Each structure stands twice: as structure tokens, then as C-alpha cells.
Amino acid sequence: xxxxxxxxxxNFEVPEEWIEKAVNAKPKKKxxxxxPYVWGTAASVAAVITASLLLFNSFKPSNVSPLAVSTxxxxxxxxxxxxxxxxTEKPTEHKTEPATEIKTEPATGQTVPAQxxxxxxxxxxxxxxxxxxxxxxxxxxxxxxxxxxxxxxxxILTDSLLLLSQDExxxxxxxxxxxxxxxxxxxxxxxxxxxxxYSSDSIEVGGEVILEAVQGExxxxxxxxxxxxxxxxxPSADYSFLFYNLDDNGSKTDTKTxxxxxxxxxxxxxxx
Amino acid sequence: xxxxxxxxxxxxxxxxxxxxxxxxxxxxxxxxDAEDCFQDTFVKLLTKSPSFNDEEHLKHWLIRAAIHSxxxxxxxxxxxxxxxxxxxxPSFVSDDAYDISWALMKVKPDYREILxxxxxxxxxxxxxxxxxxxxxxxxxxxxxxxxxxxxxxxxGEAG
Numbered sequence: 001x002x003x004x005x006x007x008x009x010x011n012f013e014v015p016e017e018w019i020e021k022a023v024n025a026k027p028k029k030k031x032x033x034x035x036p037y038v039w040g041t042a043a044s045v046a047a048v049i050t051a052s053l054l055l056f057n058s059f060k061p062s063n064v065s066p067l068a069v070s071t072x073x074x075x076x077x078x079x080x081x082x083x084x085x086x087x088t089e090k091p092t093e094h095k096t097e098p099a100t101e102i103k104t105e106p107a108t109g110q111t112v113p114a115q116x117x118x119x120x121x122x123x124x125x126x127x128x129x130x131x132x133x134x135x136x137x138x139x140x141x142x143x144x145x146x147x148x149x150x151x152x153x154x155x156i157l158t159d160s161l162l163l164l165s166q167d168e169x170x171x172x173x174x175x176x177x178x179x180x181x182x183x184x185x186x187x188x189x190x191x192x193x194x195x196x197x198y199s200s201d202s203i204e205v206g207g208e209v210i211l212e213a214v215q216g217e218x219x220x221x222x223x224x225x226x227x228x229x230x231x232x233x234x235p236s237a238d239y240s241f242l243f244y245n246l247d248d249n250g251s252k253t254d255t256k257t258x259x260x261x262x263x264x265x266x267x268x269x270x271x272x
Numbered sequence: 273x274x275x276x277x278x279x280x281x282x283x284x285x286x287x288x289x290x291x292x293x294x295x296x297x298x299x300x301x302x303x304x305d306a307e308d309c310f311q312d313t314f315v316k317l318l319t320k321s322p323s324f325n326d327e328e329h330l331k332h333w334l335i336r337a338a339i340h341s342x343x344x345x346x347x348x349x350x351x352x353x354x355x356x357x358x359x360x361x362p363s364f365v366s367d368d369a370y371d372i373s374w375a376l377m378k379v380k381p382d383y384r385e386i387l388x389x390x391x392x393x394x395x396x397x398x399x400x401x402x403x404x405x406x407x408x409x410x411x412x413x414x415x416x417x418x419x420x421x422x423x424x425x426x427x428g429e430a431g
Contacts, residue, residue, distance in 0.1 A: 014293040018307055022285045025311060027318040 170236050170262035171228040175269040178213050178221040182272050183254035185221060187245060188212055194227070196239035196262065227262075236263040243272055276317065277324035285314055288331060291393065292338045298388045299342035301377055305349075309341040316341070332403050335393070339385065339404070378425040383418035390415055 032038055176192075178185050189212045213221035227234045239262045244252040260268050276284050292313050296306035316337050324330040376384055389395045389403065397415065401408040 012294065012297055012303070014289045014310075018293065018310055019285055019289050022289065022311055022314040023282050025315050025318060027321075028315055 167264060168236055169228060170234045170239075170264065170266075171226070172262070172265045172267035173224050173226050174260075174262075175222060175224040175267065176211065176213070177216075177269060177271045178223075179271065180219050183256070184243060184245065184272060191244060191246070193242040193244075194234075194239050195242070196234065196237040234262055238262070241270060274321055276321075277327045277330040279327070279330070281318065284317070284330065284334075288334050291331065292334055294388065294392060295335055295338040295385070296342055298376070298384055299339065299381055300345065305345065306342075309338060309345050312341040312345070313338045332399075335389070335403050336405075375422055375425040379418055379421045383414055383421055386411060386414050387418045387422060 189210060191208060191210050193208050207227075209225065209227075211223045211225065213223045216222050238259055241258045241260060242255060243258075244255040247253050256272055258270055258272070260270060262268065274281065279287065289310075293306065293310050296309040296313070297303055300306040300309060313334060317334065322333060324333065376387060379387065385404065386400055389400045390397070395403070397408055397411050400406075400415075401411045404411070406414075
């Protein structure tokens, strides 16, 4: 049996050109996308940008209606100009409110809502989509109203409320007729609290209204106002109207509660 | 000029060309394809330029790099190389009856590698285990089986 010589494998001689080629070889450059530090840098930059955006967004003004921000009920104040004979009476409360500053005009018999004059086109939060800049103006307007010192029933305002279209809001007129035998008849300026529950989210919305009635021809006093035009947020629902007077101590007297459906553009008349 | 275990790159290439070439031919069988692996091994050395403790370390590294280059080459060309295209006997092998190369080529690649490192490069079992990243006992067993395979292929006695 033959003995194997393993050294005979070395018979394969490396060609000189292999060696020359290897000697003249140049180091390979890795493609830029395969370099780990490139990916690391890109990931770091992306992380920093994301973190910055998140931080920036967290400082951005919230999209939530002032009802959600404020702990007080926004107050919608409606003023009516009245004949000069009634112009001297001023409400004892809410002295800081613009609504208490009654405009006096000569007895023209014409009634003009004071706020409608100052804001020809009221801003309304409900019709504003999330990117509508007008919502910020609305917010400011409502914040001004938070000066009313009255606790809110439920300040939570969800997105579903915010995204309501104009059709889903009550935009009609409310006419209040005060008969001579009403406990409110003697007062020229009286108050009412309007509260309603928005059915889909069981959220209470509402506000306080200060009204000044106008003496009618048949002995009644009337006042017509429009919550929508005043910038009040009233999704279509059944609303409770709480009429009351205030005594010298600021306590409510002569309270009277009525429930009325406020839907879309339907106007309603309330007799008290 | 960069030094590898005290040697210039050109010196490394000239000194270890034979070893690297043998490892590549042993694995690939075809000298034309083996050249690619041979060149790739030295390009790796240039590109990675690792630091070596001594020449032995450098040699180990080159053998390992050559083996990996061969793996990569086979993997990359698995779908394009037909087994039928591989010659039964390597083309570089002479007709010398005592040349065992052709018999070695008939042994499975893993065993072939170990046989080569042990008998041609004169590495001990422990060193082979280090180079190939295998267990010492595994290398011992594979060396024994490889010898038997070689014997049956060659019909001779491994010495």
C-alpha cells in the first residue's frame, strides 16, 4: 500500500498574476448606506426631530373649546335698547360685564342687539374644523365671558361637540314675552340661566343671559335674542330656562323653570 | 505604510499567498473561482486592517478569512454553479500517482479543510479548533473520519 504524501498538495503553485493583483488591490469602500454610523446618525436626527415636534405640539394652544378650559359658565349677554324711561336702571350684579352697560338711545322703539353691532359676524366654535384659525378668536371671546363668577355644570366639551356643524346647532330666535302678572314684569333687566344636555354625550351646556325687555303695545314686555348670533354654544337639544330675580343679598328669587326644545333654526316663544 | 504583524502588505501577500491559495482551492476546487476568493481575502485584510499580535495570529486570520470568502462565494453562486460542472479531478492536479490532491477533493469540504490544515499547514488539533471555531474533540473526530474517507478514496494509507 502506498504512503500518501500530503505535501504533494503544494504542487499547486500560486500564479504570479494572482500575487500581483493582490499586491495592487485597493481596500473596498463600503457603500454609504451600509455604514452603521450613517444609520445611527439618521436615526438620531429622526428621533430629535420627532421629540421636537412632540414638544412643540404639547405647547400649542389646545383645540378644546373654552367651555372645556374654563371652570365657569360662559355668559351670553343680550342687550336691548329701550325707551329712555327705562334706561336708568342698571343691574346690581355683573358690573364688570359689558352687558350691564346698557346703551341708551332716544326712544326710537327700535331694538338692536348690542353685541351684534360690535361683532357683525359672530364666530362660532361648532362650525370650525380643527384647523380653522377662527376657533382661537372664539376661544378669546368665550374667555372674556368667563368673568362671570358662576360654577359650571359640566365644563367638559368633547370633540364630538366641537365638530358639530351649523345645522346641528340651535340658531333660531328666542322671544320672551313677560306678561303684566309675571313676577319679572316689574324689572327691566332680568336674568335667566339656560342649560341643556347634549344627548349624544350627556354633556351639559349652558350659559347665563341678561335681558332687558321692551314694553310692548299690549302691555306686555318682550325681548328677542339669538344665542347663536351672540356666540353661545347651543347644540340642538331640550334646554331648561331658569328665570330669576336677585334680591339685595344676591340670592335668586322668583325662580321659574321652563323646558323648551331648541333645534336648528326653529324660533321659539316663551311666555313668563 | 501600514504594517501587519510587522510585515508590509506586499510581504504578507508574498509570504502567505501559497497558504491562502491552497485553502481557497481546497474549498472551491476550481482554481479560476478560487482566485476570486484569494483576492477577496487580501482585500479584506486591506479594508479591515486588523491589528495582529504576531505572524501566527496573522496567518490564522488569513486562513479564517479565506475560508469565509469561500463560504460567501459558494453561497453567492449556489444557484449558478452546477455540480456537474465541477470536474471530478482538479485541473491543476498532475497525473502524479502520489499526488493526493484529487483524492482530497473527493472528501467532504469540512473534512478536507481539517485534513489540509493538519497535514499541509502542520497545525495541531487545538490550533485548527481555534481557526475554525470548532470544539477540539469535534476536530479530532473529523480528522479521524477524514483520514478514513481519504483512505477509501485513495486506496492508500494516510501518514
